[in-house]
Amino acid sequence: MGVLTALAILAGLIVVHEAGHFFAATWQGIRVSSFSIGFGPVLLERQRRGVQFALRAIPLGGFVAFPDDDDESDIPKDDPNLLSNRPLHQRALVIAAGVMANFLLAWLVLVAQGYVVGIPAGFSAAPGVLVAAVQPNQAAALAGLKPGDRIISLAGQPIGGGQEAVAELVKTIQGAPSRTLPLVAERQGQKVKLKLKPSDLGGLGRIGAQLQPNGTEAFRRPKGPLEPIRQADHDFALLTKRTIAGFGTLATHFGETAGQVSGPVKIVEMGATLAKQGGGSLFLFAALISINLAVLNSLPLPLLDGGQFVLLLLEGVRGRPIPARFQMAFMQSGFVLLVGLSVVLIVKDTSQLPLVQQLLGH
Structure with a gap:
C-alpha cells in the first residue's frame, strides 16, 4: 500500500x-x-x-x-x-x-499540512540515532548498516537522543579515521552487533550514511486561519534553499556526492517508508519531491525546461531563431544523457533493495 x-x-x-x-x-x-x-x-x-x-x-x-x-x-x-x-x-x-x-503545488501541500496535520510543535526525542540512508561501498554499508537501523551504542558508549546525539555520534566517527569501532544497532526489534571502520577523508572519519535524530514530530492545532500559510511560507523557503544548495554541492563536489544521487526506485522506496509512518511525513515528501522536480527542470540541460529556456535566451540575443539543426543536436544529446542516467540510477537503486540483495546473496 x-x-x-x-x-x-x-x-x-x-x-x-x-x-x-x-x-x-x-x-x-x-x-x-x-x-x-x-x-x-x-x-x-x-x-x-x-x-x-x-x-x-x-x-x-x-x-x-x-x-x-x-x-x-x-x-x-x-x-x-x-x-x-x-x-x-x-x-x-x-x-x-x-x-x-x-x-x-509544493506550497499548497505545505499549507494543507498545516490545516490537516497541524503546526510543528517540536520534536519528541528518543534514545538512539536513525540511519536514514546508506551509500553503497562505503564504511557504513560495508559494516552492514541498513536504512531504518537505530544506532544505540558506538565504541561502548550508549547513544542519547535528539540532535545532540547525532552531533556527538558524528564527532566520534570523524575522530576515528581507519579505526574499527564496535557498534550496536536495533533492527526490527533485534539487537545487531557490527564493526564500523570509518574511512579516512583528509584526516576525518567518514562512513557514507545519512543520520537523523530518533523520535517523533509533534503537531498542534493552528492558532488562527492564517498560521498554516505563514508556516508554509517559512517551510517552502527553507526547503527550496536547501534543495538549490544540494544541487550546487552536487555540481561543485560531484565525486564526493554522486553516490548520494537517487533515482525513481529509491524515491518510491523512501515514499513507501514515509507512508507507513503517516502523520505529516507524506505531506513533506510530496512537497520536497515537487520542489526537487522544479529545481531539476530549471537546470540549463537539454530536454529540461532550463535547456529550452537557454535556447530562447540565445534567440532573443541573436534576434532570430536558433537553427533547427543545432536545436535537434542539442535535444538528442540531452535525450541520450538523461535516459542513460535514468537507467543507471534504476539499476543502482534496484540492486540495493533488500529483496534483490537477498536474491544476489548479499
Missing part, C-alpha cells in the same frame, strides 16, 4: 508539471497536439478537442507536444497559433509554467 501511495504521489507531481505547460499554452490560444504521461508506446489514449491524452509505457516523466514538432501535421507552418510563431515572452511562459506549477 505504501508503494502504491508513493507511486501515486510521483505520478501526480508529473501530471501537475505537464499540466502547467498544457494550460499555459491553451490559455494563450496556442495549439497543443498531445499531453502524455510517460514515454514510448501508448498504453491508453483519448482524443479530445484535437488533443491526444495518452498514458505511455515508460514511466520516466511526461511531455506536452505541439504541432510544430510534427512534420506530418496538416496545420500550415504560418498558422499564428503555432507555438513557434508566438512572441518570445509567450513561449517563455509555456516553458516556465511546468516549474511554476511544481513550486505552487
Whole structure:
C-alpha cells in the first residue's frame, strides 16, 4: 500500500508539471497536439478537442507536444497559433509554467499540512540515532548498516537522543579515521552487533550514511486561519534553499556526492517508508519531491525546461531563431544523457533493495 501511495504521489507531481505547460499554452490560444504521461508506446489514449491524452509505457516523466514538432501535421507552418510563431515572452511562459506549477503545488501541500496535520510543535526525542540512508561501498554499508537501523551504542558508549546525539555520534566517527569501532544497532526489534571502520577523508572519519535524530514530530492545532500559510511560507523557503544548495554541492563536489544521487526506485522506496509512518511525513515528501522536480527542470540541460529556456535566451540575443539543426543536436544529446542516467540510477537503486540483495546473496 505504501508503494502504491508513493507511486501515486510521483505520478501526480508529473501530471501537475505537464499540466502547467498544457494550460499555459491553451490559455494563450496556442495549439497543443498531445499531453502524455510517460514515454514510448501508448498504453491508453483519448482524443479530445484535437488533443491526444495518452498514458505511455515508460514511466520516466511526461511531455506536452505541439504541432510544430510534427512534420506530418496538416496545420500550415504560418498558422499564428503555432507555438513557434508566438512572441518570445509567450513561449517563455509555456516553458516556465511546468516549474511554476511544481513550486505552487509544493506550497499548497505545505499549507494543507498545516490545516490537516497541524503546526510543528517540536520534536519528541528518543534514545538512539536513525540511519536514514546508506551509500553503497562505503564504511557504513560495508559494516552492514541498513536504512531504518537505530544506532544505540558506538565504541561502548550508549547513544542519547535528539540532535545532540547525532552531533556527538558524528564527532566520534570523524575522530576515528581507519579505526574499527564496535557498534550496536536495533533492527526490527533485534539487537545487531557490527564493526564500523570509518574511512579516512583528509584526516576525518567518514562512513557514507545519512543520520537523523530518533523520535517523533509533534503537531498542534493552528492558532488562527492564517498560521498554516505563514508556516508554509517559512517551510517552502527553507526547503527550496536547501534543495538549490544540494544541487550546487552536487555540481561543485560531484565525486564526493554522486553516490548520494537517487533515482525513481529509491524515491518510491523512501515514499513507501514515509507512508507507513503517516502523520505529516507524506505531506513533506510530496512537497520536497515537487520542489526537487522544479529545481531539476530549471537546470540549463537539454530536454529540461532550463535547456529550452537557454535556447530562447540565445534567440532573443541573436534576434532570430536558433537553427533547427543545432536545436535537434542539442535535444538528442540531452535525450541520450538523461535516459542513460535514468537507467543507471534504476539499476543502482534496484540492486540495493533488500529483496534483490537477498536474491544476489548479499
